[in-house]
Structures are given as structure tokens and as C-alpha cells.
Amino acid sequence: MKLLETGNKISVADIPDRSYNDFRAELIDSCGGGKGARIVSLFALREGGNRLIAAVADDKAGTISVTSTLVDSTYPSLTPALPQVHLFERELFEADGLRPEGHPWLKSVRNPFATDFSRMGGDESHEVAVGPVHAGVIEPGHFRFQCYGENVEHLEISLGYQHRGIENAMVGGPDKRTVHLMETAAGDTSIGHSLAYARIFESMAGVMVPARAEALRAIALELERIANHVGDLGALAGDVGYLPTKSFCGRLRGDFLNITAELCGNRFGRNLVRPGGVAFDVSGDEALALAGRLKSLLAQADEAVELLWNTPSVLARFEHTGIVSRQDAIDVGLVGPAARACGLDMDSRSDHPTGMYRYTAIPVSTSLSGDVYARAMVRMLEYRRSARFILDTLASLPAGKTTAESKAPLASAMLAVFLVEGWRGEICHCAITSADGKFLRYKVTDPSFHNWFGLALALRGQQISDFPLCNKSFNLSYCGFDL
Amino acid sequence: MMRALNARLRQGYRTNPFPAEDPVLSPRYAGLPQLDPGACNACGECEKACPTQAISAHTAPSELKLDLGRCIFCGECEKACDQGAISFSKTFRMGATEREGLVLGKNTEMRIKRLNDEMLRCFGHAMKIRVVSAGGCGACEADVNVLETIGFDLSRFGIGYAASPRHADALLVTGPVSGNMELALKKTWEAMPDPKLVIAVGACAISGGIYRGMPEVRDGADSTLPVNLYIPGCPPHPISILNGLLGLLNRLP
Amino acid sequence: MCSPFWWRSSGGSDYERYASFLNSLCDCGTIRSPVCGHHPKDEGFLFREERISLFQTYRDLFKLLHKGIVYSKSVSWLFKLAPLASLAASLIACAWLPFGGMTGLFSFTGGFLLIAYLFGAARFVTMLASLDTASAFEGMGANREALFAVFAEPALLLGFGAVIVAPGNSSLANAISVAQNTTFSDYGVVAALAAVSFFILALAENSRIPVDDPTTHLELTMIHEAMILDNSGPDLAFIEFASSLKLWFFYVLIADIILPLFHVGLVARICGTFLIVFVLAALTGIVESSMARLRLMKVPQFIGSAAAFAFIAILLKGIL
Incomplete structure (x- = not known):
């Protein structure tokens, strides 16, 4: 990983280019298990192959560093080891077609028409679907509650209605x-x-x-x-x-x-x-x-x-x-x-x-x-x-x-x-x-x-x-x- | 409980006196743009500066036109024009029942026509609005929402927001109608009982605004529904929205 | 608050009956306006600034009657029946209700049981209708309504028991005329407890804070409102008018219980009824304006307290 220079910037040529395993190890080392750092951004640059770029902020040190790796269209998911990237990986899957193997819940992020919701079985449970148009004056979003009586066992939030690009x-x-x-x-x-x-x-x-x-x-x-x-x-x-x-x-x-x-x-x-x-x-x-x-x-x-x-x-x-x-x-x-x-x-x-x-x-x-x-x-x-x-x-x-x-x-x-x-x-x-x-x-x-x-x-x-x-x-x- | 009553006394009376009196707006408030074709030299600088292609001024001074439906009131054209042909006034009364009425500079009149007598008899003192946010940034919803607070107290006019499209008389659309919301917007419209109206609030809902032409959006409510009232702005000042609603219901003094 | 019909009531007894009924029809909306705003979704009156028109309820009803109706594809005749059923129940209840000492349009032995069951029937049909829409919220609303009804209905019957049955009467009109000859110490405590019980029921049955929040635009917390999300046009007007009448019913019922304690003439009783209804409306406003809604699962306890008050009233009646 490389620290950003003065002005929070770095030349693209200076961004470290790791193998996927090193990239993964670096991120888990710095951000896993409450080590203090967090992944603030993870995205792909498609110029010259799929390059994953991660920006990591260390709040105690007050620094931001970046690292990158080239991946194929599939790569082993980081999410099981590092849950905080779960949405970033889903986003990469949707927007860039990069499939994280082993992601626990891989579905699109901004496509509200995806209908695969996690469901709770059993005769006494029921499902409540709310939105995108709500009773109040609020923005559109879809919420799926898996309920047992008045209790919520699980809530899945499906957004994307406001996607403007x-x-x-x-x-x-x-x-x-x-x-x-x-x-x-x-x-x-x-x-x-x-x-x-x-x-x-x-x-x-x-x-x-x-x-x-x-x-x-x-x-x-x-x-x-x-x-x-x-x-x-x-x-x-x-x-x-x-x-x-x-x-x-x-x-x-x-x-x-x-x-x-x-x-x-x-x-x-x-x-x-x-x-x-x-x-x-x-x-x-x-x-x-x-x-x-x-x-x-x-x-x-x-x-x-x-x-x-x-x-x-x-x-x-x-x-x-x-x-x-x-x-x-x-x-x-x-x-x-x-x-x-x-x-x-x-x-x-x-x-x-x-x-x-x-x-x-x-x-x-x-x-x-x-x-x-x-x-x-x-x-x-x-x-x-x-x-x-x-x-x-x-x-x-x-x-x-x-x-x-x-x-x-x-x-x-x-x-x-x-x-x-x-x-x-x-x-x-x-x-x-x-x-x-x-x-x-x-x-x-x-x-x-x-x-x-x-x-x-x-x-x-x-x-x-x-x-x-x-x-x-x-x-x-x-x-x-x-x- | 006594605390609450005490606070009630001290917080005092805060409802905006509009429409009886005009509200006091910020001295920097940018309202209805004023065009002065006489000063225009058709240099086209304003057109180049405008982020939403709301303005056209490249052919001849007399052709100086500004489409309020696209304008996001950023003031870039005013800065770009060294002739002073464009300036933003303090007029908050903006809105039209015809889309063409929003194009300033042509021989059109920006006018909010009141509803016909039959509609007025029903809606004049009782109108329920269903608000649907169809894409957009959420600022218009915030300014629509604020009308229900005691600051504006919409319900004193008999207007309110409905929880269900079945209860609604008007569909208020904000946002450019994102592709992902198009179906939901149509279904909401179909779920409303006749007679019903559509009100487009904000540049996005009128023309797509800053998002116009982007592949993910449908460039305004017009694309999907028959609009009865347009209220321009980005976002429109709550008082402009209120003015539009009251104009439609013939409640302005 | 002043309907054009009340003055006629000084005439014969037939007039009286019609007058008390017509009063209900004309005044229920005007009491609703200051309490609830023009629609049950508005804020309590204390925190409103501009007074809205007293006639707003009627304007809304007028508008709704002129609107079309949209039915979703899934609904059957049940859904179309429910609004009429609830309006009918409320109308009959108001026709039965004595007003300021004047007998209701009809009155017979055990009439209060009919009223309690009419409300129950209306609730049942409304719940079925909301299930008929096959919508998750309406199902949820019906579910909550059913749960709360389990507590509210016994409370209503116990309340009637306290003021009618326990003192040995056969109908409310009968009870009122008997109570007019009793003393404060004899009947006062019972009346007060029953009034509190009915007031709690009035809050619960009419979707007021702390049970339900009529101002809420939050579909997941609604109770009664959730059940009528799919009703439109005249159907909605019937439901709205029925709930106005229901609110009026409970307020006047409380007035009927309290007023006999003051041995006054007809005109004074009529004025007194208006006064008590106004005070109750103000009280509702103050409750709504000064406390938050209960957590949903606490609501049965709150409604249960109405039953408790009524029960204590019955016990006291036995002792006194």
C-alpha cells in the first residue's frame, strides 16, 4: 500500500500493482479484525484490464493509502474476511461485471427489478414488501421484511430507483x-x-x-x-x-x-x-x-x-x-x-x-x-x-x-x-x-x-x-x- | 406536559403570512430571470455557460430565449453576459399550466390558469396530493415536505398529502423520472381515481434538468404523464410551490 | 358545533328524536375539524397555528363524493360492502344515542348490546375487506385491529355494564332518566370511572395518539389507516364520515353519562352536551399534543386499562 502524497493525490503510475493475494492480504492486514483502518473506496478501472483500486483510510494516523491489483472477470471475494466491502463487491459485479467468488449475497445494487430476496421459510412467517412509493413524502426505495408476527427477523433493502448515472x-x-x-x-x-x-x-x-x-x-x-x-x-x-x-x-x-x-x-x-x-x-x-x-x-x-x-x-x-x-x-x-x-x-x-x-x-x-x-x-x-x-x-x-x-x-x-x-x-x-x-x-x-x-x-x-x-x-x- | 405548553407559548406564531402578504426572501435569492433583448448582442456566451441548455441566444438578439423549465437558477448566464441582458429578479411567482409558457422571451405568457369550475368546486377547498419522487436529488421533496410544517401550514388551505394514491386528487412529481421509477410512477397514476391532476415540481420533473439527456432518465414527467401544472426551480422555493398550488385552485388574492 | 337543528328539540318528542340524530350528522364533522384538522392525518390543534375551517370535513366529503372509484383487480364484493357497512353501523349507533337528555331515534331494552355488536360487525367487515385487497399492509392493519379489538370490545361492554346494567337499568335512556334522580355521591364515582373508560376507548377506537397516530404517513405503523389505503372516492367518504360519527358517538356518550348528575333543564342539558363534547375534544388535543405514541405492543395494556376502569366502576356500583 502506498500513502497518498501531499494534496491527497498520487500519480497513477505510483499506485502499487500487487498480485491479487498480496492485495487481499494487505487489505485484511490493515482493515480486518478492527485494526483501525477502513476501506473508503473500492472500484475498478477498466483501462488496460480490470484494475481493482482500493483506498484505505487510517483514522488514527490520519492517512489515506491506495493499492491495486489486476483481476480477471472473477476473483475470490474479500467479503467473507472483510464484510465492509460487501456492497463495493456487489457494485463491481453489477457495473463492471467482475464476479467475486464466494460472496455470500451477490446481487445487483441499483437494479430494483432484481427479484431474488432472501426469504424466511415456515408457515407462520410472513413477508411485508414496502415501496418504492411510500405513504409519506420520501424518496423511493424497496424494503422486504421477513416477519414473525410483529417481529422483524430480517430486512433486505433494495434501492436503485433514483439511479441517474x-x-x-x-x-x-x-x-x-x-x-x-x-x-x-x-x-x-x-x-x-x-x-x-x-x-x-x-x-x-x-x-x-x-x-x-x-x-x-x-x-x-x-x-x-x-x-x-x-x-x-x-x-x-x-x-x-x-x-x-x-x-x-x-x-x-x-x-x-x-x-x-x-x-x-x-x-x-x-x-x-x-x-x-x-x-x-x-x-x-x-x-x-x-x-x-x-x-x-x-x-x-x-x-x-x-x-x-x-x-x-x-x-x-x-x-x-x-x-x-x-x-x-x-x-x-x-x-x-x-x-x-x-x-x-x-x-x-x-x-x-x-x-x-x-x-x-x-x-x-x-x-x-x-x-x-x-x-x-x-x-x-x-x-x-x-x-x-x-x-x-x-x-x-x-x-x-x-x-x-x-x-x-x-x-x-x-x-x-x-x-x-x-x-x-x-x-x-x-x-x-x-x-x-x-x-x-x-x-x-x-x-x-x-x-x-x-x-x-x-x-x-x-x-x-x-x-x-x-x-x-x-x-x-x-x-x-x-x- | 407543562413544558410542552410553555414551549408552545414561547415559540410563538410562525406561519408564513403568504398569500396575504409577500414573504421576505434572502436578498441573494435568485428568482424569475429578466431578459433584456435590447441589450443582447447575440454573442452566445450565456448559451455556452448554461449547464442545461436552457438559454438560446446565438442567432439574433430578438431570439434571446430562456426556458425556465430547464433553468437550474445557477446564475452562470448572468455572470457570462457582459451586456447585462440577463438578470435574476426577486420574483418568486413562477409556474405555468402550459409548458410553452415557461419559455421566456417568446411571445408567450407564463400563467397559472385556474382549474375549470367543475374541478374547482371539488378541489377548491379540499385537495389531497400524492407525492412521488421519481429520480432526482431529494431537494424538491424536502421543499414539498416543508409546506406541511407550521412554517407554511398547507392544511389551512384544505390541501394535504395523501398516504395512498387512492386517496389522492393530484400527483406531484419530482425528479427527472429515472428509468427505474417509470413503471412505479405510471402505476401510481393509474391507481388514482378520476378526476386527477399532475403537478411537475422542479427543473428535473419538467425537463430532466441537469440530468437531461442522460441515458438512465426520461427527461421529465411529460414523458410519462399529462402534466397540468409546472413549477420551475432547482429546487423551487416552497413559496413558489405554494403559489402554484393556490393559483391552480384560484385561492390567490 | 352548532347545527341548525338543535333548537327544534324543544318541541315534541318526535322532534326530539330526529333532532338528536340530525345533530349528530351535522356536528360530527365540525368537532372533528378542530380536533383532527380537516383530515385524521393532521396534527392536534394545540400545535397548529392557523385554525382550519370548521367545515373542512364536509368539504372533503363533498369532494370525495364527486370522485371516481378505483378498485384493484383482486377485490371482491366484500371490499365494496365494507364502507357502507361501517357507515350503517355508525349511523344506527348515533340514531340510538340519547342527546342532552333527549331520547335517541329508537331505544329498546338491551339496545346497547346491539350497538356494541354493530361496531363489532363493522370492524369485522372492514377487516375482511382489507384482507380482500391482498396487500401486505392492509393485512398487517387488519391483524393489529383484530388484536386491539380483543381488548376494546370487552371494555366497551363493561363500560355499558357499569352505567346501565349494574344500576339495574335496561337501556341507556332508561339509565339516564334514573340517574337524573340520583345524587352525586351515589352515581358520581361510577360515572367518572365509566367516562374515563369511554375516553380511553374513544382514543383507541378513533385512531388517536397514544394508540394510533392519525397524522402518520408511515405505512408500517398505521393501524386503522392501513386498512383503508385501498379505498377511494365515495367509499372513502363513507368511511371518513363513519369515523367522524364514531368520534361524535363516544364524546356524546360520555356527555350522556356525566350530565344527569347535574339536575338541569333540557336547554341547559343540550348546551352542556356541546360543552362536554368541546372539552373532550380539547382534552384529546392536549393528550395528542403532549405525549408520544405507545410502542405498538404496549397498546393492548393501554386499552386493557379502559376495561379495568369499567370493571372498577361495576364493583363500586355493587358496593355503593
Whole structure:
């Protein structure tokens, strides 16, 4: 394995080319059995044979390294030894036709018409199929519950309805569509994905981003986190039928989004992050006004969220519901608040800091119980800490420009990997350029990609009526997964 | 319980006064684009900058046209035009019952025609909407969803979201209609009792938006269903969506 | 809350009967609007900001009556019968219900048994109809409904037992007129316990928090709502109207139990009934606004408590 160089990039020629057995041994050595490292991306490059490329992040050391191997159309599956790659292997099977021999559940990832679901036998069990069109206003996905009475024995999640082909459309870029495609990879994580893309672009083009731009980007990213966490806490209240917090937080989410709109005119932070910096600046007065507005909204949010912890009927629903064990979280490679709620101390903002996070640390929020309560608690801690970070940053905005003027082309034949801690967790973008500086492969890994399986695990042995609650406590993206 | 009531008192009254009053939007909000063919010199720079081919301006200044149905309001054309022929106003009232009405610059009028009297008698004060997200990024759903919160309180107009297509009067489509959702969307439509409407919300649902032309998508709800109302934006501001719905139901003052 | 018919009730007894029935038809929707919003899926009134129209229920019904019906390919005549059956059951129940001391449209010995079984029959047909759609949710909804009915139906009968049978009466109208001559200490505790029992049943039978969440858009947690996902147009209108009537039925029933304690004239009793119904609606709103839904498997215990209250009322009646 080879560490990425400065700027999180490495020349394609320098990526180690191992035999499959060495490749496998390397990955198992570094990531297996809770060794600390994780596979953040695994994909194939089809130029000159099928080359598997794996990016491995070591959170304790704060490093990312890559390794690769050439495989035939079949290869021995890594999943039995390294469960966290199970979806990556299924993806390779679907998109690139590479068959991992010995994969325990090999089926397509984004083809919703695949009908082979794992089934539970017996006369007294029954199956509940939900979706793709749901009763609520949510994105499409299909869920198959194997139930015994009201108990869920197994849940299989089948997605792909939102598949638009973003990764394919990125190939040959960057062009005028690229940044917009990234902003819409997951609409509620526009800042997170566009920021990850901007980092790739800047690293490859050698652009130095002004400090002021980095500060504004971090503010926007944390605002996105606050809006979504507060909104989700309200939605959790709604899912257990607790109306006060649901009503207040539903409205407050919009108010936080409106702060983002004050920055860039769009509630979801569209058109804000651009390669080289940010497209909008804030004046001193505006910064003061934003801070004032944020403070008053926070007081209201705190009051609304506090009600949750003071209402026994709510706590009775949150506690011991949807538990994911710490070991399972490590094994399947959970990321973000879902992982932190299982007690895993990992956060890309502190483990792999970029931009503003290199100067200002945000404490990592963890909880131990791994249930809905823990996920709600982590989200509450996170939005409060993000708010403090924003207020501090707004009070001491670096002077200078907001965008770097650079028309440099992307470096040729280069690989770059960046991790950005979006509100759902780690967003990993990994790009490889061709000899003429165009994207040859652009791999997007939304945190939802890692975490959907966590939701399936959380549901085992739970009541089926608790599914919406568990689902909302993860609140994963369908479009970010389907791309 | 007392805490909740206490909080209720302190959180106060927060429902947006629209449609009685216009809402206060961010000063940076990019609303309805204004075209000034007089200033246009047909250099075609805006067309080159536009990521969704929403704009055409390469032949003659009088031909300057902007298709709101494709526009994602990124503002690149405004930046690219050194003549100032394109600018984004603060007007949030956007929407049309005819697809052609969204093409600005031609001799068309962007207008939301109210439903006919018979439909209005039924739906005017009671309409249930089934929302189907057919591809797309999820931002439009979020802004549709937000209308049900107390911030906008859709139910004061007698409008609400239905849990089942059987209960629904209108099908609100977001997203470009991905190939994988096409069948589900059609089935939802067929499951609804007559009379029924289709509302396309967002650039994706109107034209495919940023995904237009990609092989995995069907370039908008038009491809599959007869659309009655188009609400442009990427995503449209909730107030634009509300304006569209109320316009259709003849509830705007 | 004020139907155009109530003033006529000061006339003869025939008028009285029709008036109390027509009152039900006209007022059930208006009580439903402030409590549930215009549709059972709206939030409790405390956390709403704009008041929605009192007549929203009727607007919705009007619209539904003008809509077409879509039947799925799998359903049979049973599915088409169920909405009418539940409407019929609710209508008959309201016709039987005394209102503010006025006798219902009909009343006979043991009528309360007919009402309890009519509700049971309506529930049975609704459950069969939902199974008829062969959909996994509707089956799940029917399954839950059946489970909860096991607890709710005995509670309803015990409640009737406490206020009608235990004091030695033969019908509700009879019980009310007898109760009007009793004292507070004689009947007060029994009435209060029975009222609590019926209130719990009202929450459970009408899909309110903490049993079911009428605002939920989550198909996997629905109970009653899950069973009617496939109904459309006029069928849905019948079901919605039937559930409005059912809510009205329980509120007025509680008023009927409490009011005889206050020895007042007809007009005062009618006003009192409206007042109690309004208070109950507000109480429902407060319960809904201040607590979360119970975990589904805890619901039988909650409904069981209604039976317990009624049972204690019967015991007390025996002692007193």
C-alpha cells in the first residue's frame, strides 16, 4: 500500500500493482479484525484490464493509502474476511461485471427489478414488501421484511430507483455540468458533495484556496449539518407521534436553511462552493446579522429538542430501539453519526482534516448504546458543537479573497481521494484523470452507501412498527446511494 | 406536559403570512430571470455557460430565449453576459399550466390558469396530493415536505398529502423520472381515481434538468404523464410551490 | 358545533328524536375539524397555528363524493360492502344515542348490546375487506385491529355494564332518566370511572395518539389507516364520515353519562352536551399534543386499562 502524497493525490503510475493475494492480504492486514483502518473506496478501472483500486483510510494516523491489483472477470471475494466491502463487491459485479467468488449475497445494487430476496421459510412467517412509493413524502426505495408476527427477523433493502448515472456523467469532465451534478448527488448534502468535488479539483489543479473561502465553506457545511440534524430530531419526534418537537423542529429546519439562503440565495447551498473558493462573500454586517439570527434560532432549537429528553413517553420509544452493536458497526464499516452512536470515535473533520478544520477542532460526539436514543443524542451534541464552531468562525473571519483565480488544467494521470464529513457521515470522492487531464473515473461514496446495511442490522429482532423510527434515526439518502 | 405548553407559548406564531402578504426572501435569492433583448448582442456566451441548455441566444438578439423549465437558477448566464441582458429578479411567482409558457422571451405568457369550475368546486377547498419522487436529488421533496410544517401550514388551505394514491386528487412529481421509477410512477397514476391532476415540481420533473439527456432518465414527467401544472426551480422555493398550488385552485388574492 | 337543528328539540318528542340524530350528522364533522384538522392525518390543534375551517370535513366529503372509484383487480364484493357497512353501523349507533337528555331515534331494552355488536360487525367487515385487497399492509392493519379489538370490545361492554346494567337499568335512556334522580355521591364515582373508560376507548377506537397516530404517513405503523389505503372516492367518504360519527358517538356518550348528575333543564342539558363534547375534544388535543405514541405492543395494556376502569366502576356500583 502506498500513502497518498501531499494534496491527497498520487500519480497513477505510483499506485502499487500487487498480485491479487498480496492485495487481499494487505487489505485484511490493515482493515480486518478492527485494526483501525477502513476501506473508503473500492472500484475498478477498466483501462488496460480490470484494475481493482482500493483506498484505505487510517483514522488514527490520519492517512489515506491506495493499492491495486489486476483481476480477471472473477476473483475470490474479500467479503467473507472483510464484510465492509460487501456492497463495493456487489457494485463491481453489477457495473463492471467482475464476479467475486464466494460472496455470500451477490446481487445487483441499483437494479430494483432484481427479484431474488432472501426469504424466511415456515408457515407462520410472513413477508411485508414496502415501496418504492411510500405513504409519506420520501424518496423511493424497496424494503422486504421477513416477519414473525410483529417481529422483524430480517430486512433486505433494495434501492436503485433514483439511479441517474451521475458517475458515468462525470467521466470526461470537468465541464460546465460537473459541479451541478455534484451538488445534486444528494440534494440535502449539496455542500458536502460539492466541497468534496472542489477539493479533488483544487488538489489536481494545484489551486490554493484563500483562507476566507475555507472559513465560509466550513460555515456552510456546518449549517447544513445543523439544519438536517434539527430537522431529523423533529422528524424522530413525529415518528413517535410527539407533536411539539415535531412542529417546532420542522419549522426551525427551514429557518436554518434560510440562513444558508442568506449566504448564497439557495436554501440548500447550491451555487456556493465552487472549485477555487466560494461564489459569495459576506460583509462584516452580514456576518453579525447571521450570528445573531443563528443564536436566536439555536435557543429555540434547544428548547424544542430538550422536550424530547423530558418526555418519558418519547424516551420509552427511543431507548433500546434499533440497536447496532459496536462490533457490527466496525465490521460493516458504518460511518458518521450512526457509527459514533455505537461508540466509535471517528469523524473525518478531526481524523482527516482539510481546510478550516485543520485550525479549529470540533469535539467528536459519541454515545455508547447504539440505539435510536444514542443516534438522537449524537445528533443533538453535533448540532450544538457545529453552532459554536460557526459562531466562533463568524466572529473571526479571515480577511482576503473568496476565490482563487486559476485556470490551470487538472494534472494528468493522477488519482486523488478526499474525505468530507457531511452531516450523514463521511463522503468519499475519488477521481482518476486521464493523460489529457480529464476524469477517467470518478467514484462517489455517500455515507449512505456504508450505512444502509446498518439499518438492516438495527431492525433485526425489532417490531416492524418501529421501522420508521429506526429509519429516521439513520435518515439515509436514497439518491446519494443510487447516484 | 407543562413544558410542552410553555414551549408552545414561547415559540410563538410562525406561519408564513403568504398569500396575504409577500414573504421576505434572502436578498441573494435568485428568482424569475429578466431578459433584456435590447441589450443582447447575440454573442452566445450565456448559451455556452448554461449547464442545461436552457438559454438560446446565438442567432439574433430578438431570439434571446430562456426556458425556465430547464433553468437550474445557477446564475452562470448572468455572470457570462457582459451586456447585462440577463438578470435574476426577486420574483418568486413562477409556474405555468402550459409548458410553452415557461419559455421566456417568446411571445408567450407564463400563467397559472385556474382549474375549470367543475374541478374547482371539488378541489377548491379540499385537495389531497400524492407525492412521488421519481429520480432526482431529494431537494424538491424536502421543499414539498416543508409546506406541511407550521412554517407554511398547507392544511389551512384544505390541501394535504395523501398516504395512498387512492386517496389522492393530484400527483406531484419530482425528479427527472429515472428509468427505474417509470413503471412505479405510471402505476401510481393509474391507481388514482378520476378526476386527477399532475403537478411537475422542479427543473428535473419538467425537463430532466441537469440530468437531461442522460441515458438512465426520461427527461421529465411529460414523458410519462399529462402534466397540468409546472413549477420551475432547482429546487423551487416552497413559496413558489405554494403559489402554484393556490393559483391552480384560484385561492390567490 | 352548532347545527341548525338543535333548537327544534324543544318541541315534541318526535322532534326530539330526529333532532338528536340530525345533530349528530351535522356536528360530527365540525368537532372533528378542530380536533383532527380537516383530515385524521393532521396534527392536534394545540400545535397548529392557523385554525382550519370548521367545515373542512364536509368539504372533503363533498369532494370525495364527486370522485371516481378505483378498485384493484383482486377485490371482491366484500371490499365494496365494507364502507357502507361501517357507515350503517355508525349511523344506527348515533340514531340510538340519547342527546342532552333527549331520547335517541329508537331505544329498546338491551339496545346497547346491539350497538356494541354493530361496531363489532363493522370492524369485522372492514377487516375482511382489507384482507380482500391482498396487500401486505392492509393485512398487517387488519391483524393489529383484530388484536386491539380483543381488548376494546370487552371494555366497551363493561363500560355499558357499569352505567346501565349494574344500576339495574335496561337501556341507556332508561339509565339516564334514573340517574337524573340520583345524587352525586351515589352515581358520581361510577360515572367518572365509566367516562374515563369511554375516553380511553374513544382514543383507541378513533385512531388517536397514544394508540394510533392519525397524522402518520408511515405505512408500517398505521393501524386503522392501513386498512383503508385501498379505498377511494365515495367509499372513502363513507368511511371518513363513519369515523367522524364514531368520534361524535363516544364524546356524546360520555356527555350522556356525566350530565344527569347535574339536575338541569333540557336547554341547559343540550348546551352542556356541546360543552362536554368541546372539552373532550380539547382534552384529546392536549393528550395528542403532549405525549408520544405507545410502542405498538404496549397498546393492548393501554386499552386493557379502559376495561379495568369499567370493571372498577361495576364493583363500586355493587358496593355503593
